[in-house]
Amino acid sequence: MNQFFTVDVLTTTIASGIALATPFLLAALGETIGQRSGVINLGVDGIMLLGAFSTYYVELQTGNLLLAILAGTATGTLMGVITAFVSVTLKAEQGISGIGVYLFGLGFSSLLFQKLVGTPLPISTLPPVGIPGLDSIPLIGGMFFNQSLLVYLAFLLVPVATFVLNRTTYGLKIKAVGENPAAADSLGVSVALIRWSTVLIGCTFAGLAGAALLMYGGIFQINLTQSEGFIAVALVYFGAWRPVGVMFGSLLYGLVGVVILTWKSLGIIPLSASDLAATAPAVITVLALLFLARRFRQPAVLGRPYEREG
Amino acid sequence: MQRNRDRKLSLGLAAVVVALVAGACSGSSTPAPTVAPSPSPAAAASVAPSPSPAAPASVAPSPSPAPATLKVALVAPSAVNDLAFTQSMVEALNSLKTKYNLDIAISDNQFVVATAANVIQNYASQGYNLVIAHGSQYGSILQQLAPKFPNVSFAWGTAGSTYNLPNVFAYQVNSNEGGFVQGAMAALLSTSKVLGVIGPIAVGDAKLYVDGFCAGAKSIVASITCNPVYTGSFSDVSLMSAAATTFVANKADVLTGTAQAVVGAIGVAKTKNLPWFGTQWTQASLAPSQVVSSQVYNWAPILEQIFATIQAGKLGGATFTATLGNGGEQIQFNPGFNLPANVKAKADELIKGITEGTINVPQ
Numbered sequence: 264m265n266q267f268f269t270v271d272v273l274t275t276t277i278a279s280g281i282a283l284a285t286p287f288l289l290a291a292l293g294e295t296i297g298q299r300s301g302v303i304n305l306g307v308d309g310i311m312l313l314g315a316f317s318t319y320y321v322e323l324q325t326g327n328l329l330l331a332i333l334a335g336t337a338t339g340t341l342m343g344v345i346t347a348f349v350s351v352t353l354k355a356e357q358g359i360s361g362i363g364v365y366l367f368g369l370g371f372s373s374l375l376f377q378k379l380v381g382t383p384l385p386i387s388t389l390p391p392v393g394i395p396g397l398d399s400i401p402l403i404g405g406m407f408f409n410q411s412l413l414v415y416l417a418f419l420l421v422p423v424a425t426f427v428l429n430r431t432t433y434g435l436k437i438k439a440v441g442e443n444p445a446a447a448d449s450l451g452v453s454v455a456l457i458r459w460s461t462v463l464i465g466c467t468f469a470g471l472a473g474a475a476l477l478m479y480g481g482i483f484q485i486n487l488t489q490s491e492g493f494i495a496v497a498l499v500y501f502g503a504w505r506p507v508g509v510m511f512g513s514l515l516y517g518l519v520g521v522v523i524l525t526w527k528s529l530g531i532i533p534l535s536a537s538d539l540a541a542t543a544p545a546v547i548t549v550l551a552l553l554f555l556a557r558r559f560r561q562p563a564v565l566g567r568p569y570e571r572e573g
Numbered sequence: 574m575q576r577n578r579d580r581k582l583s584l585g586l587a588a589v590v591v592a593l594v595a596g597a598c599s600g601s602s603t604p605a606p607t608v609a610p611s612p613s614p615a616a617a618a619s620v621a622p623s624p625s626p627a628a629p630a631s632v633a634p635s636p637s638p639a640p641a642t643l644k645v646a647l648v649a650p651s652a653v654n655d656l657a658f659t660q661s662m663v664e665a666l667n668s669l670k671t672k673y674n675l676d677i678a679i680s681d682n683q684f685v686v687a688t689a690a691n692v693i694q695n696y697a698s699q700g701y702n703l704v705i706a707h708g709s710q711y712g713s714i715l716q717q718l719a720p721k722f723p724n725v726s727f728a729w730g731t732a733g734s735t736y737n738l739p740n741v742f743a744y745q746v747n748s749n750e751g752g753f754v755q756g757a758m759a760a761l762l763s764t765s766k767v768l769g770v771i772g773p774i775a776v777g778d779a780k781l782y783v784d785g786f787c788a789g790a791k792s793i794v795a796s797i798t799c800n801p802v803y804t805g806s807f808s809d810v811s812l813m814s815a816a817a818t819t820f821v822a823n824k825a826d827v828l829t830g831t832a833q834a835v836v837g838a839i840g841v842a843k844t845k846n847l848p849w850f851g852t853q854w855t856q857a858s859l860a861p862s863q864v865v866s867s868q869v870y871n872w873a874p875i876l877e878q879i880f881a882t883i884q885a886g887k888l889g890g891a892t893f894t895a896t897l898g899n900g901g902e903q904i905q906f907n908p909g910f911n912l913p914a915n916v917k918a919k920a921d922e923l924i925k926g927i928t929e930g931t932i933n934v935p936q
Binding site for chain 2: 266271272274275276279283286373377381382383384385388476479480481482484485486487489491520521524525527528529530534537538541542
């Protein structure tokens, strides 16, 4: 165990955990905003897959990382238009339509990968960028301030989302629509418009999450996400529909996963317990979820389409 | 109200139907594989089947006459171009296409076992002479299906059991042999004497390779650190990347890994400019300057034995093992990596010793 508590190992473990948590955080933040307005989107994983593929394909074709990430993000927005149209405008059953979006994303990204790419090729990824003055702080500098720009962006979005939800009129409207859409409607708030906007934001974040996931591995593969989008939805419950809570949930999931890998590589976890240990991130997150879920209440009309009375 | 609920449900279901159509399009079923054939460098003569116990006479099929065209169907869990397990079988089939007048059909990406069962059954009922279920997860399917199609031959692997069925072949690979050679090379290349070894789940050829790799490394440097990490998934690219990054932090300066998801770990080796050893298929294209060598599965000798057995009128009941000795495994050195002469010489010496039986690789 002593080997684990060395500067090099601790720095890399925490830094990797933060990087690994980033796709979860982005997807879960977007889902949080959507769920606060009453829309649950189970298609996050499929949208992440499409975002990841778009990023991969554009990078392969152009070699331009910024353009590739923008393509992944825009793919998320496009999927948001479809999701919002089905869930908000057509008022479809959100659970079923979300599964439909997921299956579409899984199948279509696989199809495009096979037809357009074929043999997988690695792409260049975003390099780590040190923050001047902070990246040289012993231990902490290497852990937190030598990450890629997408990691910084994801964690910056946490206070931004908190501010928007709690300190702006738009945020108040989102929460009002998620708690009592009829009352919000009677006060002149367009429920459909607010929900459209939150679904678009959520799906855009999911596309960006797919781009972040791709940037971590540097290569696309069929079902690249391995259901990370569904874990992101669970992390929204874990975080009690609050951006800061979601951030801690994402960090917990990412860090536990990397700590387990580190312990295996150092021989701290014996080979015989390897497969059991691999389930640790999910088990710990579920246990924490069970403990925390009772303490917070979900948005009152979560998952229910709004129809004006009379 | 009821009408509204029905309408919402219908819309949701319509979305699912659209998605399922897209999903169905992604699992390709191709009668003519697009992967270019590569010549089979190994001879088949030395592959020796180990017969399974005889099946009861009452279930023995009456063998069909040997067909002029051999219709072969392949069902595989990942893509035909995965640079790993599936591609190795596709390439082997293609290399034998002309020689055996093969009519090949391939269904790849059959990672859902229930779906694969339908695909295998369809091929069996469509008159294919041989259906290859290329994955150890398909074993129980064959156990159920094979007795229903006594005139169709089935093969599956990597596995050692034919379930005592007269129309089932099994094939396996001694990946520990190539692992041993590459592990020894890794120990010679490593200056930190810490190796990074990543696997999916500790089963089958993945475990054999990992165990062989560490045994080979320890045969050169007994004190070398070789703690394998099993991520728990064959396809989680991110976790494989994270494992590789972790190893590098722990001073590992040579990396290897097995499973389709190692592409993520190879990316780490490329970024950090560390030597990488591949397995299952050549991975030099992923990191042309970092891949030292790859243990390549060459299923052609095994397939030739299976074809010959079928054409002789026997539809199964034997297990075949690919080894360095019979050409079922080969170590392909990457010319793009500047391998020191002493390391190459050691590798050649080990390959020769294992092939000739003077070196026994621990299982």
